Amino acid sequence: MTNAADINTDALGCPSGLEPAARQSETGEALIDPAPFVRVDGPVAKLDLAVFGAKCAGCISKIESAMNSFSGMKQARLNLSTGRLSLAWTPGALEPRAIAEQLHSLGYRAAPFDPAQVEAAHDEDGRRLLRALAVAGFAMANIMLLSVSVWAGGAEMGEGARGLMHWASALIAIPAALYAGRPFFSSAWAALKVRKANMDVPISLAVFLALSISIYEFFAGGEHAYFDAAVMLLFFLLIGRYLDHRLRWRARAAARDLLALQSATARRFRADGGVETVAARDIAPGDQLLLSPGDAAPVDGVIVDGSAYCDVSLVTGESAPKELSDGDKVYSGVVNQSSRLVIEATATSDTSLIAELTRLIEKGEQSRSRYVRLADRAASLYVPVVHSLALATFCLWFFFLDGGVRLSLLNAVAVLIITCPCALGLAAPAVQVVATGRLFKEGVLVKSGDALERLAEADVFVFDKTGTLTLGKPVLVNADALPDGAVRDAASLARVSRHPLSRALVDHVGAGEASASAVETPGLGVEGFDGETRMRFGSAAWVGADGGDDDRMEAWFWREGSAPIRFSFDDRPREDAAQIIEALRGRGFAIELLSGDRESAVQSLAQTVGIDAWRSGLTPQEKIERLKALQGEGARVAMIGDGLNDAPSLAAAHVSLSPGGAAEISQAASDFVYLGDRLEPIATSIDVSRQARRRVLENFAFAAFYNACAVPLAVAGFVTPLIAALAMSGSSMVVTLNALRLSRRAAKSAK
Amino acid sequence: MTALLFLIPIALLLGGLGLAAFMWALQSGQFEDPDGAAERILIDDDLEDEEP
Numbered sequence: 001m002t003n004a005a006d007i008n009t010d011a012l013g014c015p016s017g018l019e020p021a022a023r024q025s026e027t028g029e030a031l032i033d034p035a036p037f038v039r040v041d042g043p044v045a046k047l048d049l050a051v052f053g054a055k056c057a058g059c060i061s062k063i064e065s066a067m068n069s070f071s072g073m074k075q076a077r078l079n080l081s082t083g084r085l086s087l088a089w090t091p092g093a094l095e096p097r098a099i100a101e102q103l104h105s106l107g108y109r110a111a112p113f114d115p116a117q118v119e120a121a122h123d124e125d126g127r128r129l130l131r132a133l134a135v136a137g138f139a140m141a142n143i144m145l146l147s148v149s150v151w152a153g154g155a156e157m158g159e160g161a162r163g164l165m166h167w168a169s170a171l172i173a174i175p176a177a178l179y180a181g182r183p184f185f186s187s188a189w190a191a192l193k194v195r196k197a198n199m200d201v202p203i204s205l206a207v208f209l210a211l212s213i214s215i216y217e218f219f220a221g222g223e224h225a226y227f228d229a230a231v232m233l234l235f236f237l238l239i240g241r242y243l244d245h246r247l248r249w250r251a252r253a254a255a256r257d258l259l260a261l262q263s264a265t266a267r268r269f270r271a272d273g274g275v276e277t278v279a280a281r282d283i284a285p286g287d288q289l290l291l292s293p294g295d296a297a298p299v300d301g302v303i304v305d306g307s308a309y310c311d312v313s314l315v316t317g318e319s320a321p322k323e324l325s326d327g328d329k330v331y332s333g334v335v336n337q338s339s340r341l342v343i344e345a346t347a348t349s350d351t352s353l354i355a356e357l358t359r360l361i362e363k364g365e366q367s368r369s370r371y372v373r374l375a376d377r378a379a380s381l382y383v384p385v386v387h388s389l390a391l392a393t394f395c396l397w398f399f400f401l402d403g404g405v406r407l408s409l410l411n412a413v414a415v416l417i418i419t420c421p422c423a424l425g426l427a428a429p430a431v432q433v434v435a436t437g438r439l440f441k442e443g444v445l446v447k448s449g450d451a452l453e454r455l456a457e458a459d460v461f462v463f464d465k466t467g468t469l470t471l472g473k474p475v476l477v478n479a480d481a482l483p484d485g486a487v488r489d490a491a492s493l494a495r496v497s498r499h500p501l502s503r504a505l506v507d508h509v510g511a512g513e514a515s516a517s518a519v520e521t522p523g524l525g526v527e528g529f530d531g532e533t534r535m536r537f538g539s540a541a542w543v544g545a546d547g548g549d550d551d552r553m554e555a556w557f558w559r560e561g562s563a564p565i566r567f568s569f570d571d572r573p574r575e576d577a578a579q580i581i582e583a584l585r586g587r588g589f590a591i592e593l594l595s596g597d598r599e600s601a602v603q604s605l606a607q608t609v610g611i612d613a614w615r616s617g618l619t620p621q622e623k624i625e626r627l628k629a630l631q632g633e634g635a636r637v638a639m640i641g642d643g644l645n646d647a648p649s650l651a652a653a654h655v656s657l658s659p660g661g662a663a664e665i666s667q668a669a670s671d672f673v674y675l676g677d678r679l680e681p682i683a684t685s686i687d688v689s690r691q692a693r694r695r696v697l698e699n700f701a702f703a704a705f706y707n708a709c710a711v712p713l714a715v716a717g718f719v720t721p722l723i724a725a726l727a728m729s730g731s732s733m734v735v736t737l738n739a740l741r742l743s744r745r746a747a748k749s750a751k
Numbered sequence: 752m753t754a755l756l757f758l759i760p761i762a763l764l765l766g767g768l769g770l771a772a773f774m775w776a777l778q779s780g781q782f783e784d785p786d787g788a789a790e791r792i793l794i795d796d797d798l799e800d801e802e803p
Contacts, residue, residue, distance in 0.1 A: 057793035080787035130777060138770040142763055161755070168759050 013107030015058035033265050033277035035096040037112035044074060045091040048113040051083050051103065059108075066102055070094045085110070097277070123249055129242045132180040136235040139176030140228070143169045144725075147228040151722045159221070166218050166225050173227035174211060180234045181207050183241060199379040199425065202386055203237060206230075206416045213413050220406075229417050229724045236732045237425045244429040247436060247449045266298040269342075280349045291341040293498060297330045300352045301343035307522055309499055311335040321474075321500040323523060333644045333663065338498045339522055353644075357620065360648030361669045373450045374693075375428040378700055382424065390415045393715045407717070414719040418710045423731040427699035430739035435692035438743050442684050443675040451671035454655035455686060456693035457636050461584055462627065462649075464641030465595035465602055468659060469577050469609060471677070472642070474501055474553055474569035476508040486565050490557040493518045493526040493537040501555045502526070502537070504569050525555070534560040571601070578609045580679040587686065590635070594623050596645050623649040640682065642666055657682060688742075695742055699735045706731045 039046045054063060060078050063085065067076035072093020078085045087099065103110045146165045150157065181204065188200035210230040217225055267275050269288040280298035283289070288304065291297060307325030312334050321337060324330060330343055332352040349355060394412035397403035403411070432449035439446050446452060466472050479487065487509060494502035495514035515535075518528035525538010536543050536558045543558035545566070558564040584591060593614035595602045602616035615626065627649050630637050639646070639653035642662035647669045650656035656670035667673050674681035710727055713719055719727075776782065 057790040060787060060790060061794045078787065079784040080790055081784045127777060131774065134770055134773050134777075138766050142766050145762060146759070164755060164759075168763075172763070 013053050014055045015062065033097045034100055034110075034112035035277055036265060036279035036282070038096050040091050043090065044088045047087045047096060047099070049085045049087070049099075049103070049110045050113060051078065051085045052109040052111075054078060054080060054083060054108060062106055063103065063108065066106060067099070070098070070102075084113070126242070126245055126249055129183060129238065129245055132183060133235070133238040133242055135176050136180035136231055136238055139172050139180070139231045140235045142172055143228045143231055147721065147725070162223075163218075163221075166214075166227070169225060169227040170215060170218055173231050174215075177207055177211055177230050177234060180231070180238060184234070184237065198376070199383070202383055202416065202419075203233070203425075205387075206413075207233060209413045210417055213410060216406075217410075224410075224721050226413070226417060226721050226724065229721060229728065232725060232728055233417070236728065240426040240429045243433045244449060247429070247432060250447075267292075283345050283348060285345050285347060287345045289343050289345060291330075291336045291343055293336055293338055293340070296335045297332050297343065299332050299345045299349050300347040301330050301345045303328050303330060303341055304344045305342035306340050308336050308341050309338040311337050311500070325523075337500055357644055357647050357665065360620065360624070361651040361665070373428070374453055374696055374700075375424065378424060386416065386419045389419070389711060389715070396715065397717070403717075411714065411717045414717070414724065415711060415714040417724050418714045418719055418727060419707050423699065423703040423706065423735045426732055426735050427703060427739075428696050430736050431692050431695045431699065431742065434739050434742045435688050435695075439672075439681075439685060439688050442681060442688075444681045444685050445673045445675075446685075447671050447673070451655060452689045452692045453696075454636075454671070455638060455689040458638035458655055458686075459588070460590045460592065460630055460635040460637045462592045462594055462630070462637055462639045462653070463611070464639075464643060464646045465593060465597055465605055466571060467642040467661065468640055468646075469593070469605060469679075470571040470573050472571065472661070474504040475572045476505055476567060477552070477570045477572070478566070478568045479508060482565060482567065486557050486559070488512075489530060489535055489559065490537045490555075490567065493528050493535060493557075496520055496528075497526050501553060501567075501569055505555070505567065530559075540564075571605075573605060573609055574677060574679055576678050576680055580683055581609050581611060583683050584686075587683075589638075592626075592630075594618055594626055594649075596620075596623075596643070620645045620648050624652050627652050639670075641670075657685065691742060695739055699738055702734060702738070703731065 034047055034049065037047060051063065054060070060080060063078050064076050067073055067085070067087060070089070070093075072090045073087065074090065075088040076085065085103075100110060146169050150162055150165050153161070184200045184203045184207070187198065188204040191198040191201060207230050210226040210233075214225040214227050214230070217223075265277050266280050266283055267290040268278050268283065269290065270276050275290055283299050289298070289301065291308075293308070303324055303326055305326070307323060309321045310324050310330070312322050312331075324334075324341075329346075330341075332347075332349070332355075390412045393415045394408045397408035397411050398405065429449065432452055435452055436446040436449070463469050487505075491505055491509040492513060492515040494505045495512070496518045497503075497520050499520075515528040515530075518526050520526045521538075523539075524542040525536055527534065527536045527538075529535065537555060540546065540554065540556050543556045543564040545556050545558070545564040553569040555567045555569070556564045557567060581591060591611055591613070593602065593606050593611045595614070595616050596618050597616060599616040602614055606612070606614040618626070623646065627637050627639065631654070636654040639650050639656045640658065641647075641650055641656070642659050644663045644665060646658075647663065647666040650658060650666055651669040655672075657672040657674060658666045658670040660667075660673055660675040662670075662673070672685055674685070706727070710719070713723070781788075
């Protein structure tokens, strides 16, 4: 490779150094064989992979040139915005596994997309809205050009010239409005068919009436035509619609990426003793599966060979790693941390614990979809009022002021046009786009616009313990009480082990030499020699000590000829946990702790961070029941959790947050995902959500005020097309500027 | 006044050109990967032949 001479192509991962390479974890990231996800389409095989950690031009060039160096590769293109690598090659020319291995050796983590989801990723609705927006923008600009000259020309302009202008306007406006208005017309029609009225009904009505009255006026040789108003209305509303769509789309895309990660594979023993890679969904009960260190169990099963320390925290919330061996049950999602296991599947991926949780999540999400967004609540008040006003105007002019059909209709249409919810349509999406953008800069991903509204309403915060309030991994806690020599020697033994406590000790000590003579005995510990002296680091019984009297996790170090020394480990609360709990309380929230962990651990943590209301030993169902009970008392619950066992309650809560390290399924179920080791983003999210809510309400208030001023004018018949155009663009601008104030605050507070 | 007869079509034509260009860009995937497009310009593999 002679290209990009200044880029260090030997480095692992992103050559810019912005992003850590993926390969470094000691357990070794489980390599997913993408073979089951290849789609063969005639003469090409295609594969889509989600690539993590690619951030710069160096990454593109590294990955694409590595992929193109495979013989038979037809096309390899990395989309940096979505992190998706699309590959196409001649079927049979190369092994899909080689692709995954190559990416892995370059230092990038990759996961295959399920073919069913690749197609779903195409944003056809967004395209349609954008095309409608472009057409409306084009039409609006050109008609304005003509309308402005009509308004400016006034009396000087002759009948013929004005006719020409109107004629040209009509020619542009009618097809443009019919095309650009389709999203509104179809939604209004769908609502009317079930005898309901949404925001799109007055919009469609106003556009249609404005067009038809203008056409009538044009043929009757009248002075006023509302072509510009009809198209401008659509243009502004489409902006709001498109912003809203983008927000939802990005949220859905994030959820889809997470689902792609779950399209996991498993290694299954064939009848002849060999190992093959299959998609998790193809596993049948009775299959023998190989679970290497770092792998998560794809389905529920029973161990038939081997024993290993497993991380069950995502499943049960227990922080201490569990030793599992022959005959023990393994739930899907349990991560093998130490040595090779063979398990026999007892369920398919549809009947496993994960699938069960997924069903609970879906149930929770259904109940949440009943939430009515602020803008829709405003619309349901607004629509009947506006329509009765227009009707009243017509009656007033027709029966009492003898205006005749034409003038009465003209004034009624003016009311509809001037009250058309331009500002209302922009009010919420504009604010939500700015607010999510600001939160994104602070490391919080917001998955939908109404999540902000729901968080602003929350009044009870429910926390999970392990991995949420705590770091979720053991940390050496009695280092001060230990002699230096013992810590050093124990660490030299611990370096050869993958046991979580050994790794916690090594993390504490830092880099150093591993003992050359150390040998690990699974289930007991590590033994090694310092010269002639025997040393052991492991369980209490193995070194001849009695277990400690508290129930912290422990490991013992023993040096021949001296007494064993106890190392205790515990899961530590996050740095700012107590602070954030205090800050939340200061903002008026009630706080509760629900954990699946044992009572003593939960109690001590609750005391440390200052939570009075806590419950321990809960199953996922019990957590949901507690949330339901709280919601039954009228509380709006915000749930914060990270484990698989939290996922159903995350979905059932009014609004939910999860840390970036959470189980993928939990991230998919929650509305906010915050990055980093601190809890501070929670407080920031609340503040921004509340500010956003205030801005939206201000915008509604403004729209109401503006209508209160404009409607009397329209009823009285003073609204000419010029005034309608000014009022419409003016109010939309005010609403947008008010939304932008939200980001200016952020810039100030950052300084 | 007759100037309008050709000025209006010209204005429409120019606007239409812009609209068509946007539609083409949307259709041909110019907005699919804005981050990648910004970065790809830094890749120098087309200079391969000129290197000493």
